[in-house]
Amino acid sequence: MPDAAFDPRAVPGADAHAAALHSPALKHHFDDLGQQKEAATLGMWLFLATEVLFFGGLFAAYLLYRVWYPDVFGEASRSLDITLGSVNTLVLIGSSLTMALAVHAAATGQRRTLMIFIALTMLLGAVFLGIKGVEYYDKIVHHHVPGPSFHFEGPTPERAQLFFSLYFAMTGLHAFHMVIGLGLMTVILLMAWRGRFSATWYTPVEMSGLYWHFVDIIWIFLFPLLYLVDRHS
Amino acid sequence: MNWSLPLFPTGASTMAGKVDLLYFVLIAVSGLAVAVISLLIIAFGVRYRRRAPDQVGAPVIPSLALEIGWTAVPLVVGLVLFAWGANVYFAQARPPVETLDVYVVGKQWMWKFQHPGGQREINELHVPVGRAVRLTAASEDVIHSFFVPAFRVKADVIPGRYTTLWFNATKPGEYHLFCAEYCGTQHSGMIGKVVVMEPNAYQAWLGGGAAEGSMASQGQKIFQDLACHTCHLDSGQGRGPTLVGLYGSQVGLASGQVVTADDAYIRESVLSPAAKVVAGFQPVMPTFQGLVSEEQLLALIEYVKSLQAKPQGTPATQAPAGQQPAAATPAAPQPRAPGPAGRNPGGDRN
Amino acid sequence: MDSLTLPRTHYANAEYGLRSWLLTTDHKRIALLFLGSISAFFLIGGLFAMLIRLELLTPPGDMVGADTYNKLFTMHGIVMIFMFLIPSIPAVFGNFFVPIMVGAKDLAFPRLNLLSWYIFMIGGLFTLAAIALGGVDTGWTFYTPFSTHASQSNVMVAAVGVFIMGFSSILTGLNFIVTIHTMRAPGLTWFRLPLFIWAMYATSLINVLGTPVLAISLVAVALERALHIGIFDPAYGGDPVLFQHLFWFYSHPAVYIMVLPSMGVVSELVATFSRKNIFGYTFVAFSSLAIAVFGFLVWGHHMFVAGMSVYGAMIFSILSFMVAVPSAVKVFNWTATLYKGSISYETPMLYALGFIGLFAVGGLTGLFLATLAVDVHVHDTYFVVAHFHYIMVGGALMGYLGALHYWWPKMTGRMYPDLIGRIAAVTVFIGFNLTFFPQFVLGYLGMPRRYHAYAEEFQALNVLSTAGASILAVGFLIPAFYLLWSLKYGKVAGANPWGSVSLEWTTPSPPPTFNFDETPVIAGPAYDYREPEAKRA
């Protein structure tokens, strides 16, 4: 259970509290670091709420068309490579772990460990995008990319094209967010390298951590919705 | 400059009266509310205008009862109006059983009408007075909206599916037809006339009718041209199910689902045939997407409608789908063994 | 009255030079940047409106071609909604006064606030580029399959422009929510906050939770138009009506984004100019939140004739009647506030009273459109045009002008000539009613929306409407002159020209860069005009 009477202004450790009041990172319009951290966290979670709704539009389209065309969605989903999909999910969960450990390292002031874990997270992110690239290439080869060259062995090919439109829209948007995450992480790596973070102020690391975990959660939903449709028949 | 200043539209359909009544009640309720608010503002405004420069308003204790009152009253009035509106809307959405069917195709910037008797019209629709007319509408390109102000009727016409609307004209005359959903350059030119005629004048107009025969016969010609008859034999022995007596019946699908064979089902079966495969048949039918226009589709539907149980010699052997046990679909793709002798009594469609 | 003097240094003259304005993180300067940009965009949108009204003088529509007319009403819609109405009060008066009324030095994320202005300008330039390249003719609604297949105009450029501007309102909304939650002055509990802050909070909720869905629907239109990724394409079994669901999920709450801030302003104006506490403070505050939440449940009333299911339409219709109740509660509480007040009729109060009257008409005609049977007849006719103009011009714009005149002395330190202000307000009121009331009649007569040429019998009412539009245009231009005039020659206003007890009037006009010399402590409830001895009791 979270601390009973949570006071957003509470900062761990009395001495750290005193130091925090005059820490260079305290912005002039905030009273103390606790208020500044609470503001940053609320701001990030609000931004993540907008991202939930941004992807939500595509989830609404997916939900409708899966209800309308369950069989076609099954066939088209079976044409996706499930091993690559599940491996990719594990890779992304791994990158979430390394990101969480990076935030932990920042919170305890271990600069070198922070940089290692950030680099690991970026590596796993790149691996994910690599595997995604392989899948996309495979789709191009099989002419499963919506457009004039689309071809799909199945009863109603044009509805399969609808599935692949959703597939490329959702995974494309997710991959785009991954690229932004990698960019974000490069900035964090630079700042960590220049020693900008300390145990009392590492908000950018935590915020990019929240962003990265969110992108992982989107994939946690995309994987069953796109890859695991009617795998049994 | 046209100086005529009409303030209220003529009502020329059975629905017009109901909608107008609801409209007047809404005006009364809104007018009353605006009047009360304006009078209160003016009264308080004059009564409590500031007299001394440093005069301060007296503190007023807000009363909970008043607050709950003016929350509950609008809610109740609103729900009553909702229920009334929904009731009339239901009647607008459900055509009566006996209707004169006309087919409408909306196309960028014209309305094309097809009567079952074969008459074709553009931007003009002749209908008899006093009879319910049901329009089945399709669009060839973008969303249009069929709007006849005098009948208080409007329905969007959406590509990819059929929408229906109905009216029962009460006064002969010519009424505006507008396209109400923005559809491009000539959106304001996509207008026309609905001509409501006395029954005998309507029959005379029908008489002068189409040269190329009824819509059903046009459908039959298309049915032959596209070689549909090679698979869809009347006897049901071909690779495709028989279409005799199909329209309106319940059809058992290979997936075990049972659907009603309405306009949308026939349209979908022509454009994406493998979507709903009839039980006991293989998905071998090619798609006719792009090969058949909206008008031809409507003609085909009219033809299928005309194939009610024909009193021919050979009884229809296609077992009414409902009774055919779905489990008995033969695994082998060969057409079902013909067994006319008494396996199922022909002809008496339920 | 000792002769008041302007404070020697304040936020506007603390620094000089273009860099100090273009790289400022002071919320007050960013508010002025927004004020400048949206005023320019308002003129462009207003120009399109005048051209439309001139075109509709004659039935055959012979002033401009059909395509040009379609582009005119589309650009009028896009510029007025996305580039003026949605940012108007939040970005100008929200930016300027949320920190001050909350007792903070600045918004939670000052740099993000500046970024919000730059994103708004980039999006704005994209949309203006779409105009320069030949305009877009899909209507501000971008309905598919017209926008994805049939339109030959700059749909992509305009969609990108609106997409980018969406992020500006998300960032501003996010900034306000965090500021109101974490940076309130000591003693300033939620129920001591001014009602303008409640309205800003509710508006920001809608901004943050609604705008992303508009963004994804525009992305889907762009994908379908450019890369055949056909999510709404009927040829692939897609449903064009699904776009309408996604579009209106944002666009109906957007009309509350436009009118809620004005409601907050009117609450301030009615309290200040009747020198009385608001009648039913908590009800008015919670009605803002109720509008924000319920506003998301009612979008289906835009689609009653779009082939929706009958039961789905009934659900949306009943919810649309319910969302009208909080608005009614507000109007009743404003009217009750006048009771036993000490009412004075300076320009802002005229705009506030105009707002209450016109918004009441706008809101009630919304009930006509929520009633299923009547909506079938009046949907996509001039009845709808009149309804939303009563809400947006009669409501949002009157509230904006009221706010502009109410806080002008605080922002500039100078007072404008009040008599001319009142004349302008009355002109706007008369011109507005003459323009849009005939359109209710035209609507029920059956004149469809977005018509370049119309039937003969509608001409008389259209001429009346165009006459009203010219009066309205004059009414809108007059304030531009005397407000700019007042910057140099206006009387010095002093800290509290209206005698209000609200927090923003306790700091000098124009305020110093950090708003307060020392953080204020709030002791009593908001709008407490009681005599000093009554307060102590």
Next chain:
Amino acid sequence: MSHVIPRRIYYVIFAVLVVLTLVTTEVAFFDFGLMNPVIALTIAVVKATVVVLYFMHMRYSSRLTMVIGAAGIFWLGILLALTMSDYLARGAGTY
């Protein structure tokens, strides 16, 4: 917020997520009819909740943060529910 939790919790959470991923992939190959998507989504929701609570420190954050997170999900629910209320009721008659 800046609450530091021991590292081994992260490893435990990682293990849970990996197991759930393997389970959901495996379960998809068994035919439970309509229950298949329900199971897949339940597992996904459990995984997402675990990531939010522990990796994203929601368990140690202020109640307001939880309200904001829940609001995002609730608004997505509004979009999905009311859109589908139109489509699922089309069987019973469209306008």
